[in-house]
Amino acid sequence: MVSIGFMVRHGAARRYRSLQEKDTIMDESSSALECRKEKPIADEADFKTHKKGISKEEIVQAYSEWSKNGNYEAEMNLICYQGPFIAAAALAECINEVDRSSQYILDLAAGSGRLGEELAKYGFTNIDALDASDGMLKEAEKKNVYKKLICEYFDNDTDIPDDSYDVLIISGGMGEGHIPANSLKKMRKIVKKGGLVVIVMRKQYLSCVEDYENLLPMMTKMEEDKEWQTVSQKTVADYSFNNQGMVFIFRVLH
Template sequence: MSSEEIWKSLVNNKTLDPDQVHTFYTQWAKSYDHDMEEITVIALSRLSDIIREHFPSNQRSEALVLDVAAGTGRLGPHLAGIGFKHMDAVDYSQPMLDVLEKLDLYNKKICAALGSGRKIPGIEDESYDVVTISGGFCQAHLPIDSLEEVVRVLKPGGYFFNAMTKYYLDSVDSLHGLEPLMRQMETDGKWLMRARLVQDHVIGGKQGLFHVFQKL
């Protein structure tokens, strides 16, 4: 299969459950970067541009960043390229984190699942200046209640940046409530939306959707 066919077989398969996705990534980890380079490069570049636009340049070198659903760390070089020096990663697949470790960009590498009230092991409340999720919201990946953990680990005034395929808001049943939950969390005084951006031809030829929130 081509790289795009491999990717689509994962994210467009509505029969997959989280355990099957975990197994898929375990088997895919070693070739993931090669297979996903062309598919994700535009989205990751655009996400890093959005982060650069919103997070002050004079604070990046000291800021603490948590890359959620980090995978093999494909976002890491982009973050380092705009001045971030202190990055941690969390992902559900240890083989993916093993590949990420070779980048020598991340400090903590935490293998953990999010959602259902689970806390990331070893991470205290209000620890991070920035939390990112790039591609984590799709079929059988991060549950939408992972956002509660994002808010927990963010410092007051900290930023959350999310990048995803816009199409999934409608096509993935478990994501229908993602933006309503984001809005409810804003109503509840947990954060403020600073931006919602849509861009054509970002991820596998589909529209990319980018969210920026700042914790109150």
């Protein structure tokens, strides 16, 4: 019998492959308005971790509480959150199967480890996890797919040496109070020349999270400055809670 997980995973991969490169960023003013009115943009638990003005400390506490008793895994189930499937499929499209086990990957904002679990299914076996929530990392450890667990908030002060990884990948780590927009340069620095930065996020955050209003111009400026080049930029359906997602893939130039 084919499992629900298999169908969702391969459905996400098919949707990712079917989209055209360089999709246009569509106007989402209605989504932005909903966010500015501080209405829930997902279910109640998800909203608690993305509420307007949330602090680093509140985020860590909220996620650690959410991770207890497997609540996060149950509530962010296969149907309502497909980010890990989409992100893993996107990276697999970029790297030949024979080369995947040699790629040293940082799963940034790893949460409970669902992305690492999906990456392992594609043959990526050399993965570290970074997350600010100790509770989430304890759940991630149970997946047995990570070489190292790093409990730290990611920003420009994160203590990871330059040129440490072949790939940095994010699914679900972007949001109100989450990974700051100005840490794009830090992401680029800790990835080796020729490596990849993969960012998968909810599309509406580009307009309803104040810190991300300049995210696209910052990405473009880094390309103009030849810090990285765009491999692909796509809009995907059903990223989370029936909301569209964005997949950004950049190749580091120096």
